Amino acid sequence: MSIIDCKELSRKIRLSLIDKIQKINDQYGEVPHLEIVQVGDHPSSVSYVKSIVKTCDELSVNLHISKFESDITEKELISELDKLNKEDSIHGIIIQFPLPNEFDQNKIANSISPLKDVDCVHSENLGKLFMGEPSVVPCTPKGIIRALKDSNVDFCGKEVVVVGSGRTVGKPVSQLLLIENATVTLCHLHTKSVKKHTLEADIIIAAAGKAGLISEDMVKDGVIIADAGINVIDGKVCGDVDFDNVSKKASLITPVPGGVGAMTNSMLIENLIELFEKIKLK
Amino acid sequence: MSIIDCKELSRKIRLSLIDKIQKINDQYGEVPHLEIVQVGDHPSSVSYVKSIVKTCDELSVNLHISKFESDITEKELISELDKLNKEDSIHGIIIQFPLPNEFDQNKIANSISPLKDVDCVHSENLGKLFMGEPSVVPCTPKGIIRALKDSNVDFCGKEVVVVGSGRTVGKPVSQLLLIENATVTLCHLHTKSVKKHTLEADIIIAAAGKAGLISEDMVKDGVIIADAGINVIDGKVCGDVDFDNVSKKASLITPVPGGVGAMTNSMLIENLIELFEKIKLK
Incomplete structure (x- = not known):
């Protein structure tokens, strides 16, 4: 089992962003x-x-x-x-x-x-994302895909189950996964058996906001998991995945804290730079 | 097994649309x-x-x-x-x-x-659809949902497999299904085993544009199927479903021709009336 160190990845991304911002400052003042x-x-x-x-x-x-x-x-x-x-x-x-x-x-x-629209909340930008041609990608879903790709995850043809159909993570990340040619199942509150789906999943994206939602018996050996849940239980921050037990079966997993949440702000500044450059090139 | 007579349903819808248009003419000239x-x-x-x-x-x-x-x-x-x-x-x-x-x-x-935008192709309208609050719904997906609902299909919590992730049918119908609280799996060209998914499906929406794609061995008894495929084989129009054999296992199925395609233009005029009314009420 390997834990994705999103903090370290985010640190590396920030170094390259600092470099870009310096160059922008040199060029545009x-x-x-x-x-x-x-x-x-x-x-x-x-x-x-x-x-x-x-x-x-x-x-x-x-x-x-x-x-x-x-x-x-x-x-x-x-x-x-x-x-x-x-x-x-x-x-x-x-x-x-x-x-x-x-x-x-x-x-x-x-x-x-x-x-x-730096976090892709405007309908027009969401529509472009939905059509598979995003002009800006929402920060947290972007961070999830980036973190997994940095660990050499190839999504093409993979069975991916997204748990949670919220507008901030579940829905947009599903679209990014489709762009990557994954087969995507979106589970939510009305899903009769989430377990039936997660047991078959090569990759699980947990984004329901419910601590302990994904337990050891719900995943197959070797599964890859990104946990975008942020919950506070007894004053302690945790994700949607029962990390201690599920991580024993996973081949790759993001922790909480220090997981995909650590990517969000880096993606925000990356998006800001993209918007800056588009405005300047107009 | 019951075949949804979309031609007859479409005829009924048109009668009510004619009535509406008459009333509009009376009111607005x-x-x-x-x-x-x-x-x-x-x-x-x-x-x-x-x-x-x-x-x-x-x-x-x-x-x-x-x-x-x-x-x-x-x-x-x-x-x-x-x-x-x-x-x-x-x-x-x-x-x-x-x-x-x-x-x-x-x-x-x-x-x-x-x-x-009477067929919902503008990014802004697609974005609203994607966020679950459509201001206009694309005609063919709208016709699919309408035809099934008219036969009392309840989507909530159902396992729905959409085969085909095109922008005209597969993608937008997936969003409509999510609005109906179905659990949705979107399969496409890169899906390793479509059969694995369709075998578990309560409802299948076929929208791949490939004749014979859904065969008898790929569905469970009692399945509900809407076939949005339109293919021409040896000069004969057929859908994506091997109708003769699959219909023996299905509890409810739309034929091709005379299926969901017969709904599209009725939905187009329904949308036109909605846009007319929104413009007049502005």
Whole structure:
């Protein structure tokens, strides 16, 4: 069994990103600028924003947080996004979801310019991903594929079972797997027997957000597993996979913490650089 | 075994559409207008356009064909589409694919206004479908789901295997099935054993375009099958399913011809009416 060291992989990617950003600065006299849009103080947003701040600092890209009180109206927020869309010095925009309940999340996502949509939440970019020709790839699914590919996983013709059909990970990663010519089964809350599927899987992507969901008896020997779940049990962070027991049967597995989550921010800055370059080449 | 009579179902749907169109005419003094955009004379376009003309005639909706020679440039075609987008009297636009090879098919698809995109080919509409909140549903996949639902098929928790991952049927129907809470496996050219999957399927959607692909030994007793394949063998139209033998094991099956294909144009006019109503309510 081999554990994918995503922290180390992410460190290597960051080194090459630092190099790229330096070259961009030499050529254009500016570095990419990321704008975070945050409404209110949802705990998961607060901790994610913290981690982005740290990453931007480490990689020397410009960052600004547009922080709004939770009493901002939908109309006001859309008007603020419009200003950010028009601001030439901003190259990528990431909105912190979930927004307060009264907001139409899709409408807000579609108010970012598709050209500055650094985490692929705009319908137009999602549609391109869905058609197998993504112009930008959502960060966490991108990190999952990158981590497995870095360990020489070949997806073509493989039986892949994705557990969890959420819009952030399960659905988009399924599309990336189809682009890689994997046979993909998407399981979710209504699936009668997840085990029946995972037992046949060459590769499992766990993205349900339920600790202990994938147990030892549910996987075959030699399985490859990427665990995108992030759960907190008794103050300890864990994934969707019962790592201690499942890892004994797996040929390759990502841990939690230190797994695919460690890739997300690196992919975010990689996307930001791609958007910067597209804007400059226009 | 029961055969779904899609021709009869389509006839019933058309009766209710005629009624709706009459009411629209009473209220607005106009009927919905469909614009077909056709470049060159691809044989499949020619025959599809013929069938749309017949449908529009039967249902008394306005139809105009914008027909261009195959030497039109991409830029010229986009400019023509732009004119159609701006023309208030046009409510829905359908482009005949495939366009000649030198065209960027996605770029052309994205040149239709999403508000007039009657077959859901624009990335923005595909993205909404992908996120489970479609604003318009592509005609053939919509017809498949409608035909099965009309026969009281409940998809929730069912094991559904889609064979064929094309952008017209396989991919979009998978998303509709996920909206219905089915567990979906998408098989394609690179799938090692399609049979392994179809043997476990409660419902099979065949959309590969390969005659005889689904044989009797590949399905379990009582399976439900929708066959969206259209193939011509020795001058005879057939689907992807070996109907004579497979139908003996199936509990419910759509034939070819007279199957889901018979639904497509009815769904097209249903979509046209929906777009008309959205435009009028804006």
